Amino acid sequence: MAVEELFRHIESKRERYLGFLKRLVEQPSVSATGEGIEECASQVAELLEEVGIRADIYRDHGGNPVVFGEIQAEAHATLMFYNHYDVQPPEPLDKWLSPPFTLAARNGKLYGRGAADNKGNIAARIAAVDSLLDTLGETPVNVKFLIEGEEEIGSPTLEKFCELHSDLLFADGCVWEYGYRNRAERPVIYLGVKGILYVELEAHGAATDLHSSWGCVVENPAWRLVKLLNTIRGDDGTILIDGFYDDVEKPGEELLSLLDDIDPAEVDVKELFGAEITVGGKRGKDALRALLLEPAVNICGIIAGYTGAGSKTVLPSRASTKLDFRLVPRQxxxxxxxxxxxxxxxxxxxDISLNMVQGYPAARTAPDSPFVAAVAETARVAYGVEPVLYPSGAGSGPMYVITERLGIPCVSTGVGYPGSLAHAPNENIREQDFIAGIKHMALLMIRLHQYLH
Ligand SMILES: [Zn+2]
Structure with a gap:
């Protein structure tokens, strides 16, 4: 079938595919509170079945249900999609211009919690399969949908699910959950994500808060904590823990050269966020390199003593902080x-106790993987512009389950744009990107086998 014909068909089904998105967005599914999780898992499975994708709901891993959909097309190649049906809480509600769990169309944009993260991508991928079943009567590849319901709370049971069901999960390549078109309208394709180590530290002083006059004698846990924090990171962002960089591989030429294709304006933090001071004065290419290829440590919060109105002279008995370390491959x-x-x-x-809250390693797929070429070249056709390859996203996700544990190449791309406001009020996608995302995934399914043989 000619590409133009497929693309025209997808455009003619616009209303049907927007209907998929509407159904998903209008079913709340907040993993932080549990609201609507069960209902949404059923909703996703129903939608898969309606389109002609056999779907099962799994619970034996002990977490929120995982929806697994599959088409066994007796094809040589198998494509997997990883997505999540859970969303972030919609609060603060008064900042939404339309109710968060209603899909609202305004000026070519589609608003609602989950529109970008991650229901827009689920709907687009199901729509892509639908378009192929409609036009070809089959999918040219075997297709698998791995759709979990705990991504927004750190995917605590995804690895367990994958261990229990590794027999289901064979694939030649996996398209990860998200992505966006950058400011130049080029679709971004991520070749990986960072890992994370999240810890809490608590400094303990006297048995009780004291009159601050005791500060001449009794050590203050807030000072202790601040002192410790100062030993962890240098001013230029270098992490001062012995052996921290032992397993970090120096990025090769192939990865570094990807940075040359990324516009440093994409990370101009002064323009984006009004941030005047940068770590170690990093800007432009140095900032890009740090964001995409280097580990980092961040203080998420510090609590100690009195910070209310006026003054209260107190010597706190405890001080605590939470830190996240963003890790790179091999750490x-x-x-x-x-x-x-x-x-x-x-x-x-x-006197300072340490506790691990969460952790998983980074993931990366080699830039010269045939799967990367398949995703990039089909993006070029579907979007009509050159895609841009990022060696990694700056954030973290449990992609290691696919790349490290299952050994499947995995890249991330999707239907967002820089104004998508994921996790924030008025989350939205542009209708044109939703349609382009459907075209991209449909074309990938048609052409994937050409790259694998
Ligand atoms: Zn998210």
Whole structure:
């Protein structure tokens, strides 16, 4: 079938495919509270079945239901999609211009919680399969949908699901959940994501809060915590924990050259966020390199003592903080945790306790993987512009389950744009990107086998 014919068919089904999105967005599914999770899993499975994709709901991994959809087309190649049907809480509600769980169309944009993250991508991918079943009567590849319901709370049971059901999960390539068109309208394709280690630290002082006059004698846990934090990161962002960089591989030429194709204006934090001070004065290419290829540590919050109105002279009995480390390929969260533990001991901060909250490693697919070429070249046709390859996203996600545990190449691309406001009020996608995303995934299914043989 000619590409133009397929694309025209997709455009003619616009209303049907927007209907898929509407159904998903209008079913709340907030994993943070559990609201609507069961109903949404059923809704996703129903939609898959309606289109002609056999679907099962799994619960044996012990977390929110995983919806697994499959078309066994007896084809040589198998494509998997990873998505999540859960969304972030919609609050603050008064900042929404239309109700969060209603799909509202305004000026070519589609508003609603989950429109971008991640229901727009689920709907677009199901629509892509639908368009092929409609026009060809079959999909040219075997198709698998792995759609979980805990991504927004850190995917705590995804690895367990994949261990229990590794027999279901064979594929030649996987398209990860999200992506967007950059400011130059080029679709971004991520070749990986960073890993994460999330920890909490608590400094303990006297048994109770004290009159601050005791500050001449009694050590203040807030000072202790601040001192420890100062030993963890240098001013230029370098992490000062012994052995932290031991497993970090120097990025090769192939990865570094990808940075040359990315406009540094995409990370102009002064323009984007009004941020005047950058870590170590990094700007332009240096900022890009740090964001996409280097590990980092961040203080998510610090709490101690009194910070209310007026004054209260107090010496707090405890101080605590939460840190996240963004990890790059080969760094193992548990290993970094041990190194942090040693660091705390070595510097004599035995009054500070350390606890690991969450951790998983980074993921990356090689730029010269045939699967990357398949996704990039079909993007060029579907979007009519050159895609841009990012060696990694700056954020984290459990992609390691696919790339490291299952050994499947995986890249991320999707229907967002820089104004999508994922996680925020008025989350939205542009209708044109939704349609382009359907075309891209449909074309990928048609052409994938050409790249694998
Ligand atoms: Zn999200």
């Amino acid at each position: 193992e969260p548990l290993d970094i945790f041990r190194k942090l533990e040693n660091h705390i001991k070595k510097h004599g901060f035995t």
